[in-house]
Amino acid sequence: MNAYCEKAEILVSVSPYVKIVxxxxxxxxxxxxxxxxxxxxxxxxxxxxxxxxATKAKIWFSLGDPFEEKVKNFLxxxxxxxxxxxxxxxLNLLEESCHTHHDHHxxxxxxxxxxxxxxxxxxxxxxxxxxxxxxxxxxxxxxCHMTIxxxxxxxxxxxxxLKGCENMPVLVVHxxxxxxxxxxxxxxxxxxxxxxxxxxxxxxxxxKKAQELGIKTVYGQKQYSNKSCSIIAxxx
Numbered sequence: 342m343n344a345y346c347e348k349a350e351i352l353v354s355v356s357p358y359v360k361i362v363x364x365x366x367x368x369x370x371x372x373x374x375x376x377x378x379x380x381x382x383x384x385x386x387x388x389x390x391x392x393x394x395a396t397k398a399k400i401w402f403s404l405g406d407p408f409e410e411k412v413k414n415f416l417x418x419x420x421x422x423x424x425x426x427x428x429x430x431x432l433n434l435l436e437e438s439c440h441t442h443h444d445h446h447x448x449x450x451x452x453x454x455x456x457x458x459x460x461x462x463x464x465x466x467x468x469x470x471x472x473x474x475x476x477x478x479x480x481x482x483x484x485c486h487m488t489i490x491x492x493x494x495x496x497x498x499x500x501x502x503l504k505g506c507e508n509m510p511v512l513v514v515h516x517x518x519x520x521x522x523x524x525x526x527x528x529x530x531x532x533x534x535x536x537x538x539x540x541x542x543x544x545x546x547x548x549k550k551a552q553e554l555g556i557k558t559v560y561g562q563k564q565y566s567n568k569s570c571s572i573i574a575x576x577x
Contacts, residue, residue, distance in 0.1 A: 354406075354409060355382055392416075404452060424473075454521040460493070466485075503525050506526075510528045
């Protein structure tokens, strides 16, 4: 296995994992990204060129989200030796809240927003890289240890910053922060509903709820329409 992975092309689904993989084994890997930074993986459709580029990967660290199924089938058809690692397996997952009732998504895929959950994923990434690069054991384990220390420090820093903010409501355009809010005792409220812009009736209810909760900030994301954010912000 190590023979064909001397300079491994590693595929990750979303951008937070680029730095993570590079931090564990920066010299022996080239990390490519399935969903471009700034794009929404819920709606992103890889181009034929991007799909062909992805077939060069020896390892794919996936999220275990149904949007990846089409890509998975294509990759396996063109590269049956690719190792596909579902980083969501074994995690304490939340129920999906981003899509419509017609979608059968089993879990919230935003599994990178909790530092503690990322530590679990780093350990899984380490195990895979140790299998592929057994001769780099010391380097991998050292780099993984340092990455985990950084994530623990980040966790402590966030907890210190949010001390006294238990049960604070957070109003966001897209429900991407479920794991972050669960980890740090915040309550997420989403403007988007079932993967769609809210109706005027729901928008009015959100404004009333925000006023009741004393919310003064609305968080948008460039991947999604922020029209409703602006409307609510002005009304608040």
